Amino acid sequence: MKTRLIAVGLLAAFATGMAVAANKETSSTSEAEKAFRSSFRSDNPGYWMKRLDQDETMALCSKYKNVPPKNVKLKIERDQMATIRYPIEGKLIGDWREGEKLASSGKGGHIGFIQPDPPGTARGGNCYACHQMSPKEVAYGTIGPSLKHFAKTRGSSEEIVKYVYDKVYNSNAFTACTNMPRIGYNNWLTPEQITHIVAYVLDPESPVNQE
Numbered sequence: 001m002k003t004r005l006i007a008v009g010l011l012a013a014f015a016t017g018m019a020v021a022a023n024k025e026t027s028s029t030s031e032a033e034k035a036f037r038s039s040f041r042s043d044n045p046g047y048w049m050k051r052l053d054q055d056e057t058m059a060l061c062s063k064y065k066n067v068p069p070k071n072v073k074l075k076i077e078r079d080q081m082a083t084i085r086y087p088i089e090g091k092l093i094g095d096w097r098e099g100e101k102l103a104s105s106g107k108g109g110h111i112g113f114i115q116p117d118p119p120g121t122a123r124g125g126n127c128y129a130c131h132q133m134s135p136k137e138v139a140y141g142t143i144g145p146s147l148k149h150f151a152k153t154r155g156s157s158e159e160i161v162k163y164v165y166d167k168v169y170n171s172n173a174f175t176a177c178t179n180m181p182r183i184g185y186n187n188w189l190t191p192e193q194i195t196h197i198v199a200y201v202l203d204p205e206s207p208v209n210q211e
């Protein structure tokens with residue numbers, strides 16, 4: 001009986017300890033959030049600040065430090081999958097030449113007082129910031145996997161075409177807390193522009209699938 005009481009007491013102490021730790025974390029998180037927000041100059045154009053607001057998906061990924069429990073992960077992926085929109089004509093493969101321009105450009109989203117992109121600057125998909133694509137292009141980031149010879153290794157069946165379109169439109173539909181931006185979901189590129197990027201990844205003529 002005594003042992004059990006001690007065990008219960010220990011458990012309670014442990015649980016209280018966890019609650020205190022959790023509270024500490026919440027308050028330092030909100031302090032960090034405040035410090036981050038106040039680091040932006042107050043005369044910045046208001047739309048910069050809007051980019052700091054998290055939607056439900058981002059808030060959940062922050063809460064679970066990008067490793068949500070399985071039910072949360074599945075919920076995020078299901079909800080994000082339901083956001084995907086297709087071009088009116090329904091054709092998911094466009095022109096790889098247009099796709100190449102979009103994939104290679106990181107323009108359109110820069111903020112900051114020294115060299116911000118003026119509003120209306122044509123936007124790029126910035127794929128090379130994170131992915132190897134054409135073997136001829138030597139400047140690329142490695143946050144994402146290499147997409148070199150993607151059609152050669154994965155094929156270009158209807159499923160693969162749809163997968164690449166969907167992935168670019170809303171990456172979180174496949175990996176709840178991915179580092180890849182939601183390019184269609186955030187209206188960064190239009191569905192038509194995404195079809196050009198799909199062609200760049202999958203067209204056998206595209207440099208991505210050449211030597």
Ligand code: HEC
Nearest residue numbers: 125126127129130143144145164167168175178179180181
């Ligand atoms: C900020 C980095 C980042 C950018 C920018 C980015 N991606 Fe990704 N991408 C990733 C990461 C990380 C993964 C792997 C994790 C995942 O699946 O979400 C990935 C996965 C993918 C996959 C799935 C690969 C596979 O083997 O199934 C495709 C296709 C893809 N990206 C295409 C693109 C294209 C096309 C662009 C440009 C429009 C792009 N990505 C922009 C980070 C990025």
